[in-house]
Amino acid sequence: MSQFSIAVIVGSLRKESLNRKVARALAELAPSSLKLSIVEIGDLALYNEDIDLDSPPAAYSAFRQALQGADGYLFVTPEYNRSVPGVLKNAIDVGSRPYGKSAWGKAKPAAVVSVSPGAIGGFGANQHLRQSFVFLDVLCMQQPEAYLGNAGTFFDEQGRLNEKTRPFLQGIVDAFAEHVARTLKV
Amino acid sequence: MSQFSIAVIVGSLRKESLNRKVARALAELAPSSLKLSIVEIGDLALYNEDIDLDSPPAAYSAFRQALQGADGYLFVTPEYNRSVPGVLKNAIDVGSRPYGKSAWGKAKPAAVVSVSPGAIGGFGANQHLRQSFVFLDVLCMQQPEAYLGNAGTFFDEQGRLNEKTRPFLQGIVDAFAEHVARTLKV
Amino acid sequence: MSQFSIAVIVGSLRKESLNRKVARALAELAPSSLKLSIVEIGDLALYNEDIDLDSPPAAYSAFRQALQGADGYLFVTPEYNRSVPGVLKNAIDVGSRPYGKSAWGKAKPAAVVSVSPGAIGGFGANQHLRQSFVFLDVLCMQQPEAYLGNAGTFFDEQGRLNEKTRPFLQGIVDAFAEHVARTLKV
Amino acid sequence: MSQFSIAVIVGSLRKESLNRKVARALAELAPSSLKLSIVEIGDLALYNEDIDLDSPPAAYSAFRQALQGADGYLFVTPEYNRSVPGVLKNAIDVGSRPYGKSAWGKAKPAAVVSVSPGAIGGFGANQHLRQSFVFLDVLCMQQPEAYLGNAGTFFDEQGRLNEKTRPFLQGIVDAFAEHVARTLKV
Numbered sequence: 001m002s003q004f005s006i007a008v009i010v011g012s013l014r015k016e017s018l019n020r021k022v023a024r025a026l027a028e029l030a031p032s033s034l035k036l037s038i039v040e041i042g043d044l045a046l047y048n049e050d051i052d053l054d055s056p057p058a059a060y061s062a063f064r065q066a067l068q069g070a071d072g073y074l075f076v077t078p079e080y081n082r083s084v085p086g087v088l089k090n091a092i093d094v095g096s097r098p099y100g101k102s103a104w105g106k107a108k109p110a111a112v113v114s115v116s117p118g119a120i121g122g123f124g125a126n127q128h129l130r131q132s133f134v135f136l137d138v139l140c141m142q143q144p145e146a147y148l149g150n151a152g153t154f155f156d157e158q159g160r161l162n163e164k165t166r167p168f169l170q171g172i173v174d175a176f177a178e179h180v181a182r183t184l185k186v
Numbered sequence: 187m188s189q190f191s192i193a194v195i196v197g198s199l200r201k202e203s204l205n206r207k208v209a210r211a212l213a214e215l216a217p218s219s220l221k222l223s224i225v226e227i228g229d230l231a232l233y234n235e236d237i238d239l240d241s242p243p244a245a246y247s248a249f250r251q252a253l254q255g256a257d258g259y260l261f262v263t264p265e266y267n268r269s270v271p272g273v274l275k276n277a278i279d280v281g282s283r284p285y286g287k288s289a290w291g292k293a294k295p296a297a298v299v300s301v302s303p304g305a306i307g308g309f310g311a312n313q314h315l316r317q318s319f320v321f322l323d324v325l326c327m328q329q330p331e332a333y334l335g336n337a338g339t340f341f342d343e344q345g346r347l348n349e350k351t352r353p354f355l356q357g358i359v360d361a362f363a364e365h366v367a368r369t370l371k372v
Numbered sequence: 373m374s375q376f377s378i379a380v381i382v383g384s385l386r387k388e389s390l391n392r393k394v395a396r397a398l399a400e401l402a403p404s405s406l407k408l409s410i411v412e413i414g415d416l417a418l419y420n421e422d423i424d425l426d427s428p429p430a431a432y433s434a435f436r437q438a439l440q441g442a443d444g445y446l447f448v449t450p451e452y453n454r455s456v457p458g459v460l461k462n463a464i465d466v467g468s469r470p471y472g473k474s475a476w477g478k479a480k481p482a483a484v485v486s487v488s489p490g491a492i493g494g495f496g497a498n499q500h501l502r503q504s505f506v507f508l509d510v511l512c513m514q515q516p517e518a519y520l521g522n523a524g525t526f527f528d529e530q531g532r533l534n535e536k537t538r539p540f541l542q543g544i545v546d547a548f549a550e551h552v553a554r555t556l557k558v
Numbered sequence: 559m560s561q562f563s564i565a566v567i568v569g570s571l572r573k574e575s576l577n578r579k580v581a582r583a584l585a586e587l588a589p590s591s592l593k594l595s596i597v598e599i600g601d602l603a604l605y606n607e608d609i610d611l612d613s614p615p616a617a618y619s620a621f622r623q624a625l626q627g628a629d630g631y632l633f634v635t636p637e638y639n640r641s642v643p644g645v646l647k648n649a650i651d652v653g654s655r656p657y658g659k660s661a662w663g664k665a666k667p668a669a670v671v672s673v674s675p676g677a678i679g680g681f682g683a684n685q686h687l688r689q690s691f692v693f694l695d696v697l698c699m700q701q702p703e704a705y706l707g708n709a710g711t712f713f714d715e716q717g718r719l720n721e722k723t724r725p726f727l728q729g730i731v732d733a734f735a736e737h738v739a740r741t742l743k744v
Contacts, residue, residue, distance in 0.1 A: 418648065468639050503641055
């Protein structure tokens with residue numbers, strides 16, 4: 001049976017980021033058909049075509065190769081100022097260049113999980129990210145939507161996922177596994 | 187008569203960026219009630235609260251001071267992947283922190299000019315930026331909207347603004363001057 | 373002292389709509405500088421320029437006059453399918469026509485309160501509505517944002533606003549009164 | 559060989575609507591794997607749950623059956639006030655109810671073609687519609703995007719599609735046929 005490799009991209013650089021914890025929890029809960037690996041984005045220089053044309057920064061090239069090697073993408077992101085964090089949008093931009101050679105590929109499957117300590121669950125970031133997917137030809141899972149609010153309560157002091165939250169995350173990653181299989185087995 | 191200082195933020199880091207040229211043209215065309223100065227964003231590290239809490243990077247502090255010293259903001263930006271460039275969003279995020287101490291201030295006037303070589307004129311970037319303004323309490327000029335398409339034709343080989351485009355840019359910056367005066371004279 | 377007349381537009385047609393109840397509560401809580409009156413939108417035919425050109429429907433004309441007579445607008449709306457209810461968007465469209473003669477006027481003040489029984493509080497409807505305001509030249513209050521989630525708990529069985537919710541609504545309508553005064557006294 | 563039935567929904571009610579003409583042109587250009595039929599939305603009463611619960615209007619029921627009988631959806635729409643026309647959004651809303659029984663089904667394929675006499679090609683309507691698709695679990699084609707600007711020049715005085723526009727529309731409907739086949743053959 002085939003296993004699909006999923007590049008997980010976390011929209012926060014904080015070491016103790018709730019998003020990173022949720023990403024790790026999803027990786028653990030993922031069914032065996034998916035292998036989730038976090039791809040780091042913190043060392044990507046702010047995108048500037050001037051530094052990209054002749055000899056791209058090593059971090060740009062490595063990131064693009066990681067995207068090209070993945071069968072699909074999972075985004076786990078906070079919302080900054082009602083939209084996608086600049087950190088994550090910069091990674092989106094780096095991956096999309098140079099023109100006509102987007103590393104995001106063609107019609108690969110993806111999912112977005114937005115995570116927030118507040119009630120709204122990162123809805124604005126989640127939806128703005130999807131608008132970029134249209135241009136990038138990334139096929140995002142529609143249902144279930146994953147706006148994870150009040151995420152400060154998801155983990156106990158030892159960093160363990162609490163029992164109330166687990167089934168919710170399990171449902172998301174299981175649905176994503178189906179979305180990946182359906183999209184890629186065509 | 188008072189002159190208002192406007193921080194101009196350009197969403198592209200390319201040296202020969204069309205956006206930078208448009209920003210400079212707007213600065214020249216601005217009526218005497220406005221003083222437009224470009225505030226650079228290319229040296230702002232990707233936002234990470236971990237590096238910001240105790241001793242913020244010098245570039246963060248300088249950028250925040252520039253925002254605090256401005257009476258209003260003018261954004262001139264391309265669209266990357268149907269949304270705000272990561273470069274610009276990162277600047278938005280840096281300016282908005284730390285929590286509760288946003289350097290963007292309260293209800294300051296602003297305008298967005300989106301610039302693109304294509305037909306659509308950066309509509310997606312323009313509107314996504316406005317969604318952040320809601321949270322940031324930035325009062326953006328509504329009309330006229332400025333989606334500048336086919337911007338590759340705006341300047342001649344010597345970089346001079348052509349005569350057909352000038353009145354359009356003049357109209358935008360004049361309307362912005364009124365918006366600034368109306369917002370700040372209250 | 374002047375009193376500003378505010379046209380209140382409710383995005384749900386249900387008789388027992390939570391939105392209508394919130395609109396009424398806001399009308400009662402409004403400071404004396406504002407007079408809030410609900411303008412009905414349920415009898416506006418689906419917009420069709422063919423029926424509008426020579427002799428507009430009476431309901432269209434009455435609605436446009438109500439808008440023109442108002443000093444500002446307050447929208448209280450649910451979210452339908454992650455966006456503005458068709459009912460409300462139709463009213464927006466009717467008010468905006470005929471071309472070049474929008475009844476929404478120029479730079480009038482407004483506010484949006486989105487109301488939902490769920491956690492997210494109608495964020496998608498709230499923000500989509502604001503995108504229309506750009507074109508309509510309506511100056512919407514930015515802060516505080518009003519995403520009213522879990523609205524099923526706001527009223528008791530007699531329909532009275534509970535004491536916990538009152539200060540929140542009071543804060544919104546007071547801020548709106550300031551926004552109206554600031555915008556119109558220029 | 560199977561033929562998929564596609565419900566075509568036009569966002570303008572005008573008889574001489576450019577959108578209707580584009581919809582008809584797409585129907586003619588469609589490959590034999592697709593059968594495109596326009597489903598009318600002009601007689602759907604503004605959505606109101608109060609009239610829907612016990613005995614839904616006949617027009618509501620007929621529209622829902624048309625959706626349920628279709629294998630996929632094609633939306634051809636103008637932009638009104640930078641968003642989806644109320645007319646079209648109302649049809650979206652009617653189709654989505656009653657709660658838990660959406661007539662839009664599960665993960666059916668769709669495409670959006672936005673049409674405008676102006677330069678921007680209905681970008682705002684196109685993207686807002688996609689936000690509703692997330693909730694509705696409609697799988698919209700990402701690429702190619704179809705923002706049809708300057709659409710006043712597409713047809714000659716006899717209403718015939720001009721030769722310059724034909725290949726563009728052909729490309730869209732061919733890509734849609736592939737999207738439908740890929741989505742439904744799983």
